[in-house]
Every structure is written in structure tokens, then in C-alpha cells.
Amino acid sequence: xxxxxxxxxxTCPVPIQPRDTVVLGHGSGGKxxxxxxxxxxxxxxxxxxxxxxxxxxxVTLNGQRMALTTDSHVVSPLxxxxxxxxxxAICGTVNDLAMVGAKPYALTCGFVVExxxxxxxxxxxxxxxxxxxxxxxVFIAAxxxxxxxxxxADKLFINTSGIGLVDAGVDISGENAKVGDVVIVSGxxxxxxxxxxxxxxxxxxxxxxxxxVAPLNHLVRAMMDAGEIHVLRDPTRGxxxxxxxxxxxxxxxxxELQETKLPVKPQVHAACEMLGFxxxxxxxxxxxxxxxxxxxxxxxxxxxxxxxxxxxxxVIGKVTESGKSQVRLKTAIGGTRLVDMLPGEMLPRSC
Amino acid sequence: xxxxxxxxDPLKVxxxxxEIGRSVTRPWVLMEICGGQTHAFLHNGxxxxxxxxxxxxxxxxxxxxxxxxxxxxxxxxxxxxxEVIFTSYGxxxxxxxxxxxxxxxxxNGGDVRVVYSPLEAIKLADANPxxxxxxxxxxxxxxxxxxxxxxxxxxxxxxxxxSVLVSHVCVPPAMDAILGSKTNRVQAFLAxxxxxxxxxxxxxxxxxxxxxxxxxxxxxxxxDLLLGVLAAVKQxxxxxxxxxxxxxxAVTFEGNQxxxxxxxxxxxxxxxxxxxxxxxxxxxxxxxxxxxxxxxEKKFSVGEIVTQESPLCIxxxxxxxxxxxxxxxxFGQQCTPSSPLGAPMVSGEGACAAxxxxxxxxx
Numbered sequence: 001x002x003x004x005x006x007x008x009x010x011t012c013p014v015p016i017q018p019r020d021t022v023v024l025g026h027g028s029g030g031k032x033x034x035x036x037x038x039x040x041x042x043x044x045x046x047x048x049x050x051x052x053x054x055x056x057x058x059v060t061l062n063g064q065r066m067a068l069t070t071d072s073h074v075v076s077p078l079x080x081x082x083x084x085x086x087x088x089a090i091c092g093t094v095n096d097l098a099m100v101g102a103k104p105y106a107l108t109c110g111f112v113v114e115x116x117x118x119x120x121x122x123x124x125x126x127x128x129x130x131x132x133x134x135x136x137x138v139f140i141a142a143x144x145x146x147x148x149x150x151x152x153a154d155k156l157f158i159n160t161s162g163i164g165l166v167d168a169g170v171d172i173s174g175e176n177a178k179v180g181d182v183v184i185v186s187g188x189x190x191x192x193x194x195x196x197x198x199x200x201x202x203x204x205x206x207x208x209x210x211x212x213v214a215p216l217n218h219l220v221r222a223m224m225d226a227g228e229i230h231v232l233r234d235p236t237r238g239x240x241x242x243x244x245x246x247x248x249x250x251x252x253x254x255x256e257l258q259e260t261k262l263p264v265k266p267q268v269h270a271a272c273e274m275l276g277f278x279x280x281x282x283x284x285x286x287x288x289x290x291x292x293x294x295x296x297x298x299x300x301x302x303x304x305x306x307x308x309x310x311x312x313x314x315v316i317g318k319v320t321e322s323g324k325s326q327v328r329l330k331t332a333i334g335g336t337r338l339v340d341m342l343p344g345e346m347l348p349r350s351c
Numbered sequence: 352x353x354x355x356x357x358x359x360d361p362l363k364v365x366x367x368x369x370e371i372g373r374s375v376t377r378p379w380v381l382m383e384i385c386g387g388q389t390h391a392f393l394h395n396g397x398x399x400x401x402x403x404x405x406x407x408x409x410x411x412x413x414x415x416x417x418x419x420x421x422x423x424x425x426x427x428x429x430x431x432x433x434e435v436i437f438t439s440y441g442x443x444x445x446x447x448x449x450x451x452x453x454x455x456x457x458x459n460g461g462d463v464r465v466v467y468s469p470l471e472a473i474k475l476a477d478a479n480p481x482x483x484x485x486x487x488x489x490x491x492x493x494x495x496x497x498x499x500x501x502x503x504x505x506x507x508x509x510x511x512x513x514s515v516l517v518s519h520v521c522v523p524p525a526m527d528a529i530l531g532s533k534t535n536r537v538q539a540f541l542a543x544x545x546x547x548x549x550x551x552x553x554x555x556x557x558x559x560x561x562x563x564x565x566x567x568x569x570x571x572x573x574x575d576l577l578l579g580v581l582a583a584v585k586q587x588x589x590x591x592x593x594x595x596x597x598x599x600x601a602v603t604f605e606g607n608q609x610x611x612x613x614x615x616x617x618x619x620x621x622x623x624x625x626x627x628x629x630x631x632x633x634x635x636x637x638x639x640x641x642x643x644x645x646x647x648e649k650k651f652s653v654g655e656i657v658t659q660e661s662p663l664c665i666x667x668x669x670x671x672x673x674x675x676x677x678x679x680x681x682f683g684q685q686c687t688p689s690s691p692l693g694a695p696m697v698s699g700e701g702a703c704a705a706x707x708x709x710x711x712x713x714x
Contacts, residue, residue, distance in 0.1 A: 023454040031689045269352050275467075333364040333573050335396015337709035343688035 029237025029283075030342030034246075053250060054173050055096040055233060058166050065166040067102030069093060072159040078125065080199040082192075082210030086128035088285060089158040091215045092236070094136040098217040099232040099288065101172040101224060102164030106141040107133065112157040113147045125156065136215035138162070176230040177251035181319040182297035184290045186219065186304060187212065187312035189240055190268040190282030198271070209267045214286030219307045226303035227296025234288050238342040241280040241327065243289060245341040248325040257317035257339065259332045281342045291319065358572030359395075367577035368400055371584055375404045379587050380536045381580065382529070382672050383569065384522060385543035386413030389702050391571045393709040405580065408536065408672030409702035411525050411628060412543050414490035415442050416695045416702075419624040422518045423448040425653040426487050429516060430456045430463050432651065436479060438472040439487040440494075441465040445688075449658045469501035469515070476505070476513035485647045488515040491543070492550045495519050495636055496610035499617035502638065502645050514647035517637055520623055522546050523554045524634035529671055530562040537672055539583040541569035541576070544598040549614075551606025555594045563592040570598040617642055627667035627695075669695055669702055676706040683707060 025032040037046075037053075049057055056069035073089045089109065097104040109129070113122065133140060195211040216234065223229055231251070235243035240262075248255050264272075264279045272279050286309060292300045297315065304310030327339040357363075383389055389409045392398045398407055411417055427448045430437035437453070444453040444463065457463040462482075466472050469486045476484035488498040498515060505513040522543060529535055542555065547568045555566045565586035569579025578597040586593060596602055614636070623635025638646050648654050668674040676682050676695070686696050688704050695701035 021455060021458045023458045025454065025689070031687075035689070266352055269355075273352070273355065329396075331394075331396045332359055333361045333395055333397065333400075335400050337393060337396045340688075340708045 025343075027237075028342060030242055032343070033238075034341075053246065054175075055099040056102065056162075056164070058100055058102070065168065065170075067097045067100050067164040067166050068162075069096040070159065070161040071096060072157060074154070074157050075196065076154060077196075077199055078121065078155060080196045080211055081207075082195055083213035083285070084125060084128050085156060085158055086125035087132045087213050089160045090129050090132035090136065090138075091213050091285060093160040093162040094132075094138060094215045094217055095234045095285075095288070097162050097164035098215075098220040099172070099234055100166065101170040101220070101229070101232070102166045103221070104136060104138045104162055104164040104215075104217050107138050107160050107162040108142040108144075109140055110144040110159040111146070112153050112159075113145065114153040114155050115147055115150050117155050122156070125158075132215060136217055170224070172229055172232050174231055174233060174247045174250035177247055177253050177255070177291045177319050178230060178293075179253065179319050179322050180294045181230055181291040182294050182315055183244075183255060183257070183317040183319070184292060184297065184301060184304070184313055185235075185240065185263065185316050186216070186288045186290070186310045187286075188263045188265045188268065189235075189284060189287070190264060190272065190279040192285040193239070193282035194268045194271045196283075197275075207267050207271065209265065209271075212284055212286035214309050216286065216288050216309055219288070219304060219310045222303045222307050222310070223290060223292075223300050227300040228293040229290055229300070230293065231291035232288055235284050237283050239279070239281040239283060240289065241278070241339045242341045244327045244339070245325075247289075247291070248327050251319075252322060252325050253319045254321045254324060254326045254328065255317060256320045257327065257329045259329055261314055261316045263312055263314055263316075280339060294318075355572065358570070358574040360574060363574050364397075364400075364577060367574065367581060368402075371405070371577065371581050372402045374581065374584050374588055375402050376588060378404045378406065379584060380406045380408060380538045380672075381541060381583055382408045382410045382537040382539075383541040383543075383576075383579075384410040384412040384526070385545065385571075386410075386416065386701060386705075387545065387571055388412075388541060388543065388569065388576060390705045390709075391573070391576060393705045395573050396709070397573055397576060398710075401580065405584065408675075409669065409705075410529070410540075410672060411625065412491065412522065412546070413695065413701050414494065414520070415446055417520055417625045417627065418443070418446070418489050418518045419626045420449060421624070421656055421658040422516070424658045425648065425656050426516055427451060427453065427456055428653050428656060429485055429647055429651045430461045431459075432483075434481075434483050435651075436462045436464060436475055436482050436484045437487070438464050438466045438469075438475065438484060440467075440489065443487055443489060469498050470504070473501050473504055473510060473513055476510050480512060482512060483650070484513050485651075486513070486515045488517045488519060491520055491522055492546045492614070493548075495614045495618060496549060496607075499613045502617045502642050503613060505645055506642060511644065514645045514650050515638070516647040516653075517618075518623070519618065519636035520625060521620070521634055521636065522550075523558065524631050525625070525628075526558055526566075528628065528631050528634070530558070530564065532671065534671075534673060537564070539565040539587055540567070541579040541583060542566050544568060544570040544575070544601060547596075547598065547602040547606065549607050549610050551604050552594055552596060552602065553604055553606070559592050559594050565592050566594045568594075568596040568598045568602050570601065627669070628671060629667075676703040677710075679703070 026036045056067040071092045078085045094104045191212040195209045198207045304313035472486040559566045567579045567582040582595045582597045618636035620633045621635045621637035695703040
């Protein structure tokens, strides 16, 4: 019933690259986002930013070292289990400052509101921002509001920018990973992404899972007091895999992970199995990855466990060599494979 | 997690690897049909733990990979229309057509949405009576029953603004095509467990006898995969060519008969082009004439779109197990998951994507 096929006759589609329009994947935090930054933003805008790929920039003004960062928040739905866009906006910027070892000090916030949004919703978001700022110990120093016509935005976008103080001698950066460093993650992976997805998509499953969104600056302080930290990063969009690839590239090192050590809640594991996702690529909003000097790892780990947001902290791997950038995984059954960045949007499989 | 962890047990894996090692005396070429199995082998690093005598070649069982370019161009033409909400399984969005992909259509204002089930598309059609909702019905016998169910519901409930662009394919004709090819290297098949959960394995004894190949129904977890390999190797070593089931917890000989019934009610066998392979007679499923009102190809008159592909990618040889992804000069260079040249680099089940993601350790 079949033809014998002629292999010479087969051809392949023309590549669609470079794209001439922005697609959602450019905002995924994965490879497409990096392409956009490398091709357009850094050459045009980033010449004066030596460590533009860290979560926050460290600048010195009149002898005072300061960290500076900005983050825009667009999440649907605005409220999800364990958090909302307001808490996310405060914690996102607080955490970016904390990831360079800064003490977050003050934030600004800009609201882009779609007309028709109810005051009640806006008030709940703002009150949530107030509470998150209080927990983090930062204050809102300035703000701005723009209203766009119906359809001009999806309900509410929030930008927050922040400054923090960096003590003399503190040098925490994605460029500082060293051979021998121990890699610690502060808790379970993928809680935020799956919690938001369970609230957003009509997936026919419910879960008691809560987003992990939280300010991590107090945890970072405890860690810095306990030992020598080389790298801190919060694995948000793109998840642990993408963030570790960024660090491997910035520091030009090989990072080796142990699959059996990766902390994943059963609900996240089950949802990922069902949806065809990998928890390594699912977003977190209240977790951090630390690269710690090997001798200090135990001290830092036990300090983390004393803090609420670090109580589930575990060692997940180490830096094994330098001179090339790669993330490898020792699988649970004893194999080895590569862990790559998220290419673009996270897409579920067909079957 | 129950029903998963026990099939990822390192001790069982070690024991099975030992048994396979003791059973094998010479080189054998095995093909795992399904892209999900390809990924499971590489995701777990299992391919490199097998004895070196066993060569795995990766089969055509990736629904995204084998959907022909012209069908994707038809999808793009439909999705670009202002009155259309185009719905699809997620991983079809990145597949390049001859000029753009569904991502680009969406970026330019097309209403393209990812759904997990065609029944979601039916809901959308219900909720948007002024729109035409189209579902891209791709895949093997795994996705065909739910897609058939959606069409059946639409007809029964008189939902006129719902249609499907059908590009279904079936596994057995592809096995015939591979085994009948003069360049075939495959000596045994690990049959696709999920397809067999629907179809059973009553279609396979004829193939095993005709081509003298062992066919082992195989699952997707490390222990399942190794049970499949072991059963295939034991048959090969003893000169047998039978059908065996190494995935008994999910698969019966007859399969899921209600699912088959829905499928057969809505679809009928048709000739189908496979991307990278070409036309295989009676290898696809198309809508039966009584469901014509829900046929997007007819509704939007896109049947005339015929596309030729350009000669850069060796996807055809990869889909038939003749070459491994790293043997392609474009692999990892011009062709990556974020800018794929060929469909096997696109899908979560494509062999090239699996190699790219998991298998560049020894660079």
C-alpha cells in the first residue's frame, strides 16, 4: 500500500530568521529574550553598563555604592493563588536588588491602567503592595499613573524601580561562579508558574498550590552573614534551567546538577507530567539560587534554614570546571544529559 | 509520585541494563517509533547507558514533525483571516511554514490560541458565535479520538462556526513504508505505547510476519523503555519476529474500542503526505463526507495551497532513522529550537530538539 520514497526529493522549509516582528517569546526570559537584548538593547543602550546581565546594576555615587534596577509586571490573571500583581511588583524589584547583595531601600511604581478597571480591584492590588513593601522593609518613594483606552492594555501593568545600598567589599554577580562552588536553591521549584497556570488556563485541574512570591532580602542578609557568596540569582521566567545557563555563560563555567536533589513538590511534578512541562523551566518568584564557596556551604545552608523563605533550601549541584559554559544533569537513573535554556515561549506538547 | 517513580527506579534500571547486556551478542538496530520515547531515552541519559551493540534510531512518531509544510501554510492562511479564532496544540505554533509561523501570525494580529483539548475549541465556538473557530487537528491515533469527538459534538449540537483542519496520520502505514524501503536499517520496533493504548496491537502481527521484525509495545518511563529493549533484543538474538507487549498496564490487544469507534465514525483513511518522507498511500485520516460542513480546508478554500520545500534539511532521513541529528551540518548551527530549519527541531517530541536539548555534553 505504500510507495518507496525518494529521499533526494525531500526538502526543508526556509528558516524564519531574523524575525522582523516581536513575538511573545521575546518576553519569555529564554533564548529569544537574550537575542533581543544582545542584538538591540545592549549595543544601543548598554555600553555604559558593565554588568548589564545581572539582576541589578551596582553604581557608585559620591562614594556610596548603590544598586539600581527596574522590572515591569504583566500577569494574567491579576490575582492568583498565593499572590497578585501588586505583591509580585514589589517582590520582583526587591529581589533583583537583593541578588547583587544590596539592602533594598526605596521603590518607585508606575501604573498603566486600562480604562474600565474597578477601583475595588486597584485598591486590593495597592494594599497588597503596601503589605509586601512593609515585609521587605522598603518604602514607595514616587509613583506615576497612566490610563489607556479599553484594549490598549490588559487591565493593569505595573512597573517598579528600586534602589538599594551595597556595602563596601560586597561583590555578588553572575560573573563570579568559581570551580568548586556549591549550588544551593532556597526551596521547591516551579510553584509560582504552576499556581498561575492553574488559575489562568482552562486546564480542568485544581490544586492547593500557592505561588511562592516573597521578598528574599532578609534571607539574603542571613546568607551573607554566614559565608562567602559568589553568585545570587532568582530563577523567575525561564526557571532554574535558564538562570543556570545565564550564570554558566557569564562565568564561563560548567555546572553539574543532581536530578535526585532537585526539590519539586508532588503537585508541581504531577501538573508538569500532565501538561508536558519540565519543572526546571517553570517560573519561580520567591526562590533564589546561590553559588557559595565550598567551605562555607554548610554554614550558609543552615543559616538559610533558619529563615522562613529558606527552610527547604538544599544543595543541588556544583561548579565542576571552567573554560566553557554548560549545564549538565546527572539523571536519577545514573545517566548524564545537557540542560539548555528555554528557547522561547513554554509550549505544551500535543500528546 | 505514584505510577511514575516505580518506573524510574535506579535499581530496576540497573538490573534491566545488566540483563540486556547479558542477552546481547552482536549489533542490532532498534527504532523507537514515538518521539515521546526518543525524548525519554535522551532526557534520562538512557541511550548512552545501553550496551554499545544496541543502536537506537528515532522514528517518525512526532505529530508536529510529520505534518506537511503545505498543511502548515494552509493553517497560516486560515489563521490570518480576521473572522477566525485559530486554535492549536501548543507546539504547532513554532513550526515554520514557507514564510512565517503561527507566532508571527499572532504577533500581526491573528487570533491564535493554544488549547489543551479540541473540546476547549468547541467552547470557544459556543462563546463566540460571530467568529469562525478552527482547530488544527494533527497527530497520530492518540489525538484522533478526542479530535473526532469534537467534530461529532459540533455536528450533533449544530455548532456551525466550528471546523477542523485535519492532518492526522497513522502509525502502521509508516512502519510499512520504513520496512519496505530499500535503505531500511531497522531490525526491530519499539511500538508507541500511547498509540497502542488507543489502537491495541492487533495491526502488528501482519507487519511482524511480513517483514520478519520483532515489534514490542513499549512505554515511556526508563523501566518501560528497557523492558521494551530487552524483549526486542531477546527476540532478535533468538531469531524470532513476534509481537510482544511490554506495556501491559496501559495496552490491551484490542485497544480502546469506544475511542476507535468515535474515530471511525468521523474519519476515514486517506492518502497523506508526511513531512520529510513524502506521500504514503492510505496513511492518514480525513473527515468522512457527512462531516464536510466542519472541514476547514473546504470552508476556507485553502485546498489549492501547495508548497514545495527548499533543500537544506535532512529531516526526511532523520524521521526514517537513516541519520542521527548531529550528522546534519545545520544541527546546532543554523538550526536550533529558537530558529528551526526543520520540524524535528521544533517539537517537544522531535528527535533534533531532543539531541539539541539533552545531548551536546561531549563537545
